[in-house]
């Protein structure tokens with residue numbers, strides 16, 4: 001698994017605008033697949049530039065979720081259209097945070113209930129931004145990236161643990177669908193949770209507060225396919241830690 005090289009934020013609007021792609025990403029190692037998609041889809045590059053300028057921590061997270069999605073796509077041998085959609089969505093899924101005030105976005109302590117509602121709106125805001133740009137599939141993925149967890153929670157707790165979570169065949173099959181956009185949305189949710197709970201650059205995770213909640217956050221993802229992805233992510237994380245010793 002590749003190691004990420006982080007870099008301190010660079011300030012100054014004028015300077016930022018003159019930055020080339022290389023300068024934008026600094027010393028960070030970028031997977032060729034990420035470079036390719038940024039060339040093919042300049043809208044993603046522009047949104048990432050804007051995010052880096054607005055909130056480096058979110059930019060860092062988007063890049064890492066993007067890199068992990070490349071690695072997962074390879075392991076699962078996704079088709080090129082699936083890999084592109086997963087990667088493109090991974091790189092912009094939190095873009096709605098551009099519209100969340102820095103006061104809330106960069107807050108170090110716990111959110112109030114009101115602030116949490118504002119924060120949670122970033123998925124809808126991001127989806128709207130992407131729809132306005134004509135990026136309908138990425139909008140759908142963005143809209144769902146937190147819904148996955150919430151809907152699972154509802155299925156488990158709101159319906160007394162019955163059938164929705166069980167894999168079923170035929171007419172009464174559960175909502176779980178290992179194909180198409182649904183599968184990719186689930187993948188993105190798992191990678192997103194995994195990366196964000198492990199990312200120590202986050203102001204609310206400096207001492208591993210989010211990491212302590214990772215298994216709780218992931219407990220609703222329990223199909224074979226999801227467990228395989230979680231296993232891969234854990235393996236890579238462990239290997240990365242071992243490399244550093």
Ligand SMILES: [Fe+2]
Pocket residue numbers: 093094122123145146
């Ligand atoms: Fe998010």
Ligand SMILES: [Fe+2]
Pocket residue numbers: 061093094192196
């Ligand atoms: Fe995210």
